[in-house]
Amino acid sequence: MKKNLLSTLIFDGCEILVAIFLVIGINFWFNACGAKDDGTYMNCHNALVIVKALSYLLLSLSIIKCIIPYRNMKAGISIGIFGSSLIMILVPNTLINLCQMDMMVCNSSMKPWTLVFGILFMTYSLLEIIYALFKARKNK
16 A cells, blocks of 8 residues: 555656646746737747646646545546646647747747647656556456
8 A cells, every 4th residue: 555655646746846847947948939029929929828827737736636645536637637738739839820930939949848748748647547447447
């Protein structure tokens, strides 16, 4: 029982660390383009705002998942994490068009890092869901 609890805490702790790095990164390193000369923003700024909101959501869901002791509830939260990370992947350049030039900050920095973090969170959540399904099947 202790081994199972320890592995769950390590797994959830790694997910929280990835979420913290995503929040810090999206606020300081993986930015979008700044304001234009007239003070307005381009579409990539809207994509950045949505990705920031999703990163905070992923962090809060990861923390809640670490606190909750029930495997089935963790699997349900993992489904929410999977959906949120899928939306985070789709925001830049699919749901919101980014800048035209590939050398712009949004295309060279924000877009690839949101893809990487989205895939990481999708993988974490899929592993949690599969683990919960196998444990439920084993307990029957």
